Every structure is written in C-alpha cells, then in structure tokens.
Amino acid sequence: MLSGKRIVLGVTGGIAAYKAAFLLRAFQKAEAQVRVTMTPSALQFVGSDTFSSLSRHAVAVDIFPGNQSDKNQWTRHISWGEWADLFVIAPCTANTMAKIAGGFSDNMLTATVLSARCPLLVCPTMDGEMYRSAAVKRNLATLRGDGIHILEPEAGYLASGLEGRGRLPETEMILEECRAILEEQQLRGLLSGKKVVVTAGPTREFIDPVRFISNPSSGKMGFAMAEAARTMGGEVTVIHGPVHIPKPGGVDTIEIVSTDELFEQVKAHADADVIIMAAAVADFTPESPAEQKIKKNDDASSLKLSRTPDILSWLGHHKREGQTLIGFAMETENMVEYAQKKRESKKADWIAANSIADHNSGFGTDTNTVTLLGENVRQDFSGTKKDVARQLLDRIFNTG
Structure with a gap:
C-alpha cells in the first residue's frame, strides 16, 4: 500500500523529533518517496541536514528562506501540497496542532497543510497533563471535524520524568495507520450519492x-x-x-x-x-x-x-x-x-x-x-x- 506513494513528513519541535528519522527510513523501506518539512522549533532538536541526507531532498522550513538562489522556494508549499499522496506530521506539538485547527500558516509546514490535497495524519505528542487540557481537547475535536486523521499518543514514561499520555506511537503503528488511510482513499466513491x-x-x-x-x-x-x-x-x-x-x-x-x-x-x-x-x-x-x-x-x-x-x-x-x-x-x-x-x-x-x-x-x-x-x-x-x-x-x- 505504501510502495510508490509520495509522502510529506512534517516534523515539529518536540523531544520525539528524533524518532521522525526512523519513521522516514521505514517509509523508504516500504518503497515510498518522502519529502520533509520542519518547523523552526524542530531544528532545536534535530538538524535539517539529518533529514535532507536521509530523504536525499532539501528540507523545507521557512516560507522565505535566506538563500534566494531558488526563486521558487517560497511556493514550495503549493507544489508539495499537490505532489503528496499523504501528509504525516509526527511528532505534532500542541502549538502546531492549534495552528492547524485555527488555519494559521506562519511557517512552511503549516502553509503546506493548507495547500495539501491529500489526507493528513496528525500524531500529537506532549508532556505532563497537556494532552488532557481543555484547549487541546477543543483543537482535537476541530481537527477531527475537519476530516483530519488523529493517531492518539501512547501512555508511558515522558521526557519530564512523569508518567502520562503523550508519547509518539511506535513506527510500525504509524505505518499501519498510514496504510489504512491510503486504503480508505482507494475506497472513496463506492457510496457516492447514496x-x-x-x-x-x-x-x-x-x-x-x-x-x-x-x-x-x-x-x-x-x-x-x-x-x-x-x-x-x-x-x-x-x-x-x-x-x-x-x-x-x-x-x-x-x-x-x-x-x-x-x-x-x-x-x-x-x-x-x-x-x-x-x-x-x-x-x-x-x-x-x-x-x-x-x-x-x-x-x-x-x-x-x-x-x-x-x-x-x-x-x-x-x-x-x-x-x-x-x-x-x-x-x-x-x-x-x-x-x-x-x-x-x-x-x-x-x-x-x-x-x-x-x-x-x-x-x-x-x-x-x-x-x-x-x-x-x-x-x-x-x-x-x-x-x-x-x-x-x-x-x-x-x-x-
């Protein structure tokens, strides 16, 4: 199901950002094509060179990058949004989730979300009791209401040392969810007009x-x-x-x-x-x-x-x-x-x-x-x- 599929992988600024490198490699082993977009905060955890080396493609971070050699870089969110068969944000912080729920597009990742014409899978991760907060619950409900797929975080030992829900699911679980979403796409239209x-x-x-x-x-x-x-x-x-x-x-x-x-x-x-x-x-x-x-x-x-x-x-x-x-x-x-x-x-x-x-x-x-x-x-x-x-x-x- 993943073979030959074009996947945009979004990485946001959480401690689980390093796990996205393993997810990228898993997509590649499944013979998918992968491009990576990161929020500026994600660079505080993993450098863009890691993902550009693994994906063999430039990483998109800023809408207006400092390097102006490629005058089409600022429209990359449009071309990637049309290119992708699936957009996966893993990990997705509470901040980025709130921006998506509100329709904000202040970086390349969130701008690409608005441009995407494919299914979007969000994998929320956060620490402490953040996942139980009223604001996060509202944003999750908004995303689901907009037809965005949510893969619930796992419970366990968190970066702060606390126990709670907020861990990024294992790579194979994310792959399984991606396969299910792509399978759904194949089934679209069977009940059209019914x-x-x-x-x-x-x-x-x-x-x-x-x-x-x-x-x-x-x-x-x-x-x-x-x-x-x-x-x-x-x-x-x-x-x-x-x-x-x-x-x-x-x-x-x-x-x-x-x-x-x-x-x-x-x-x-x-x-x-x-x-x-x-x-x-x-x-x-x-x-x-x-x-x-x-x-x-x-x-x-x-x-x-x-x-x-x-x-x-x-x-x-x-x-x-x-x-x-x-x-x-x-x-x-x-x-x-x-x-x-x-x-x-x-x-x-x-x-x-x-x-x-x-x-x-x-x-x-x-x-x-x-x-x-x-x-x-x-x-x-x-x-x-x-x-x-x-x-x-x-x-x-x-x-x-």
Whole structure:
C-alpha cells in the first residue's frame, strides 16, 4: 500500500523529533518517496541536514528562506501540497496542532497543510497533563471535524520524568495507520450519492426512573461503520443510543434512548439506499414501568416483560428495490448457524456476526473478529473496528 506513494513528513519541535528519522527510513523501506518539512522549533532538536541526507531532498522550513538562489522556494508549499499522496506530521506539538485547527500558516509546514490535497495524519505528542487540557481537547475535536486523521499518543514514561499520555506511537503503528488511510482513499466513491443510515450503541428500557434494561454496547462498531461509509462518499445519518465516545465527524447524528424511539427514527429514514443496523437493541421492555423509584422493601419481586419491535425484520419486510440492508448479530454459541437463520428470516442482504466469547471481539473492545454472511457468501474479517468496517463495506459494495 505504501510502495510508490509520495509522502510529506512534517516534523515539529518536540523531544520525539528524533524518532521522525526512523519513521522516514521505514517509509523508504516500504518503497515510498518522502519529502520533509520542519518547523523552526524542530531544528532545536534535530538538524535539517539529518533529514535532507536521509530523504536525499532539501528540507523545507521557512516560507522565505535566506538563500534566494531558488526563486521558487517560497511556493514550495503549493507544489508539495499537490505532489503528496499523504501528509504525516509526527511528532505534532500542541502549538502546531492549534495552528492547524485555527488555519494559521506562519511557517512552511503549516502553509503546506493548507495547500495539501491529500489526507493528513496528525500524531500529537506532549508532556505532563497537556494532552488532557481543555484547549487541546477543543483543537482535537476541530481537527477531527475537519476530516483530519488523529493517531492518539501512547501512555508511558515522558521526557519530564512523569508518567502520562503523550508519547509518539511506535513506527510500525504509524505505518499501519498510514496504510489504512491510503486504503480508505482507494475506497472513496463506492457510496457516492447514496443515503446511508447507521444505528449504533445500546437502547435502554426503563424499569423505573433510575433503573433500566440495557447492554454494554459502546457504539464503537456502529460509529466505525458510519465513518467508513462517510469515507466512501455516503451521506450518512447515525441514529445512536446513549454512548460515551466521540461522535464521528462529517455525519448527521440523532440521539435516542429506547427501542421504540429507535424504531420511529428508523422508519422515518427507511428510504435510505443503505441501512446498517449495528445498534445493540434491547429485545424486551417492562410492560408497566414504575413512575417512582422501586424501593427494596416493596413487595414486587418479579418483572413482567414484553418484546420490543423487531426493527431489522420490519426493514427486511419493507425493503425497497435497490436498497441494501446490513444487520449485525452477537452470539455466544453456534454463531454462524444462528446468524444465517437471522439473515434469512429477517430478509437482510447481509449479516455481520461476531461472538462475545472472544475477549478481543464484541462489546467495548477496539478490535473485532466478524464473519460476513450473504447469499452464498461467508468471509471472515479481523482487526480494529475501523479496519473491519472498511473491509465489510469494501466486500459488500466493491465486489458485490
């Protein structure tokens, strides 16, 4: 995936700047072409000669360099921005991140960011509690909202001697993220012009004002499917239950709580071209929720339940021509058998099945192992939930 790709590597003024030299060499070993731009502060940690020697190309630092022998140097941010297939800033300090979020272009690196017509990957690094500060959180949210990729820093021993989050991830992790981003680029356009609805997270069925029936769904898989659909050009609406993770950028979101609320919203958006039912929907609801909190000394010792609407089945039996319906199935045993029966009985086009028995798969995890079932199709996918989401949609829409 990296072979032959043209990468601009941005280096900013943090202690991890020296690690960028190892990253550059890793890109080259993967047969990518690399050019380097540095902020003036980065020169306090690593000299530009290091990167020019390794990249065999002049390093861009100042918009108006002192050496005027090349009168086109001041437009280098334009030519590099058009040349690159991927722009990676590693490490990226809080200062540079704030400049990018605000659209500032006071050095060659930040000017090239504005000129770039390729994906941008930012690898934030900082010390102490800086990464937890309100300003950094706001800037991260802005960057994500602008479609910029963020690779979260690792936790560990920092330059100050403190323990915390702020370390530059290992080189191979950065390479893996770069490959994933470039893979996304190849998938762009698969859902262009399509309306996509994704459901995500849990539903809650209240027993009384303070207790409810629910499940541990975090919404991560549903949000990953929404991000993948958006990347592929879809016009995405996410209908989600109560979650505590950042919402995907560039999509419309609708918050619900109960299964009935989810059903109403799904019916209102049932004309979508693609519907992905990734929400973990409660199958039962109390028949008579208490208006006040039930006390421990109350006589009631049983709870009468009724079934909630089967939303996937309703969609399958009301599916219009040309619509694609994708369901999810979480099982504890006989996963493929039960999921295949679910696909057939509910008239879904595809079912993505996974087992809660695997500790690296299912509720709350960042990774997943999924078996995709379709008409005469069975295929396994594994990786991060973002990777799996891309793989699923690629299989469904790129190869039928």
